[in-house]
Amino acid sequence: MAENKTVGGGSLLIAWQLKGKKVLIVGGGEVGAQRIDSLLTTDAHIDLVSPSAGLHPRSKGFLEKYPSRITHIDQEFAFIDGRQTTTAFIDVGTYDMVLTALDDNALSRQIVEVCRAIRVPVNAADIPELCDFYFGGQVRDGPLQIMISTNGNGPRIAALIKDRVKNALTGKEGDALTKVGILRTKLKERAPGVGGDVGRRRMRWMSKLCEQWSLEDFALLNEEAMDQLLDEGWEHNAVPLPVQVVGKRKIGGILEAITTDWVRSLPSFTSFLAGIGFAHIVFRLYQARK
Ligand SMILES: C[C@@]1(CC(=O)O)C2=NC(=C\c3[nH]c(c(CCC(=O)O)c3CC(=O)O)Cc3[nH]c(c(CC(=O)O)c3CCC(=O)O)/C=C3\N/C(=C\2)[C@@H](CCC(=O)O)[C@]3(C)CC(=O)O)/[C@H]1CCC(=O)O
Ligand SMILES: NC(=O)c1ccc[n+]([C@@H]2O[C@H](COP(=O)([O-])OP(=O)(O)OC[C@H]3O[C@@H](n4cnc5c(N)ncnc54)[C@H](O)[C@@H]3O)[C@@H](O)[C@H]2O)c1
Structure with missing residues (x-):
């Protein structure tokens, strides 16, 4: 891959925290349903403005399944001479984010203008110049x-x-990360505080652990094993081998932990055998020449 020489022309990649915030979606068609799907993951509250008649079956399904998380405002968004004439006035300024998923570009543009005037971040599906951020x-x-x-x-x-x-x-990443998250919470309970010496020690220990353990090792952790890892590792400023922690839990765990360690050492073992073989051949050739 080429070295990253980009110094402009890109966009900021961030993980936007929307938990407990309010998002307005205008249009509940196919794209609107995709937007609802993406937003449900974030724990935001969604207001969907879209007439019932035009709802995509997926949007209808979300409304039925998550009535407390999505409020359906069954009406058309409308402007006359730049003034909103929607039956029940929608105060765009009360939202943390606005998304349009409409089959009407002119209407999208009007909604975007209102949002931009009051600096509410807005995305108009498939109209790049009207997007403050892209999906x-x-x-x-x-x-x-x-x-x-x-x-x-x-x-x-x-x-x-x-x-x-x-x-x-590999499919193990999510599980491993969930376990690492719980472990870090437990560690912060034992060694609380932000920054300072404790913070630095905590970070060093976690980084070492993440470098020395595989994702599969982390995925095997349960709460009991985490406490053991903190007792034997963190409290002694050491990073135990996975087999010492997850291996003690159950037979399957031992086998899996040993297998992963064994598989990891396979390349060096193979080179060792190859080395012996090569030395043997050289020795034989030397003897044959004599
Ligand atoms: C990522 C994804 C997520 C999502 O929308 O949720 C997404 N588009 C997806 C698919 C897709 N969209 C289109 C096609 C048809 C084939 C093609 O044109 O390539 C396909 C392909 C397909 O369906 O497989 C049509 C299209 N899209 C845009 C335009 C307008 C233009 O480019 O001018 C046109 C042309 C309309 C025309 O030509 O008339 C614009 C945008 N679409 C974006 C996002 C933003 C830029 C993201 C980026 O570049 O990374 C941006 C700028 C704004 C935004 O909407 O946020 C999702 C794919 C990932 C996934 O499948 O997971
Ligand atoms: N669906 C796709 O895969 C796709 C792909 C490329 C581009 N696009 C573009 O994305 C946009 C949305 O696509 P879509 O497939 O979701 O369209 P769609 O027609 O399925 O959905 C539009 C939705 O907006 C609602 N709506 C219409 N007027 C409204 C108003 N005044 N107020 C509130 N709601 C209103 C409709 O009832 C409907 O639910 C379009 O511009 C389309 O060209 C879609």
Whole structure:
């Protein structure tokens, strides 16, 4: 891969925290349903303005399944001479984010203008110049979230790269990350505080552990094993071998932990055998020449 020389022209990649915040979606068609799907993951509250007659079956399904998380405002958004004439006035300024998913570009543009005037971040599906931020391809596994963005250059290519990324994962990442999250919470309870000496020691220990343990090792952790890891590791400023912690839990655990360690040492063992073989051949050739 070429060295990243980009010093401009990109966009900021962030994991936007929307828990407990309010998002307005205008249009509940196919794209609207995709937006609802993406937002449900964030624990935001969604207001959906869209007439019932035009709802996509997926949007209807979400409304039925999550009535406390999505409020359906069954009406058309409308403007006359730049003034909102929607039956029940929608105060765009009360939202943390606004998304339009409409088959009407002029209406999207009007909504975007209102949002921009009061600096509410807005995305108009498939109209790049009207977007303060773009959506991207998403790969998710528990707490792991990967966004693939081509910055508007090729959405279809983003979807294809997404498949490559999915194929490159083992399927254990989400589980391992969930366990690491719980372990870090437990560690912070034992060694509380932000920054300072404790913070630095905590970070060093966690980094070492993450480098020395595999994702599969972390996935095997249960709460009891986490406490043991903190007792024997953190409290003694050491990083125990996975087999010492997860291996003691259950026979399956031992086997799996030993197997992963054994598989990891396979390349060096193979080189060792190859070395012996090579030395043997050299010795034989030497003897034959004599
Ligand atoms: C990531 C994804 C998420 C999502 O929308 O949720 C997404 N588009 C997806 C698919 C997709 N969209 C389109 C096709 C048809 C094939 C093609 O044109 O390639 C396909 C392919 C397909 O369906 O497989 C049509 C299209 N899209 C935009 C335009 C307008 C233009 O480019 O001018 C046109 C052309 C309309 C026309 O030509 O008339 C614009 C945008 N679409 C974006 C996001 C933002 C940029 C993201 C980025 O570049 O990374 C941006 C800028 C704004 C935004 O909407 O946020 C999702 C793919 C990932 C996934 O599958 O997971
Ligand atoms: N669906 C796709 O895969 C796709 C792909 C590429 C581009 N797009 C573009 O994305 C946009 C949305 O696509 P879609 O497939 O979701 O369209 P759609 O026609 O399925 O949905 C539009 C929704 O907006 C609602 N709506 C219409 N007027 C409204 C108003 N005044 N107030 C509130 N709601 C209103 C409709 O009832 C409907 O629910 C379009 O511009 C489309 O060209 C969609």
